[in-house]
Amino acid sequence: MRARALLAPVVAGLTMILVPVGSASASAPAKAPTVVLGCTAAPSASTVHQHSYVAIRIGQIGAGVRVRVSAHFRSGTTTHLTTGSKTGAAVSGFNTGSAAKGQRVAVTVSAVKGDIGWSCSTAFVVR
Secondary structure: HHHHHHHHHHHHHHHHOOOOOOOOOOOOOOOOOOOOEEEEEEEEEEEEEOOEEEEEEOOOOOOOEEEEEEEEEOOOOEEEEOOOOOOOEEEEEEEEOOOOOOEEEEEEEEEEEEEOOOOEEEEEOOO
């Protein structure tokens, strides 16, 4: 018992040396990118009929990066994930469904790889 009491400060000191303060743990939240670059995004058509498909073409992103593409309809947000090609391009498609005619649908694109992030947006109108 006495040995444990004598060794406690030594073990605590070694822990402080071996595990630096602020070190990342498995439950730590994802780190925000330190550099955010622009990308390009464009719909396959600026106006789209109800119950039809619109492709969002994305460019100038990192090769192999996971891309999150979100279409913001009045009824809610639909999000798709895709991966950038070797040339830094990606495509994601959305079905307009029964979105209201005349509705402007904003589309946001974001991607993160290490300390670098990409962000851009576009829009299309349902007719």
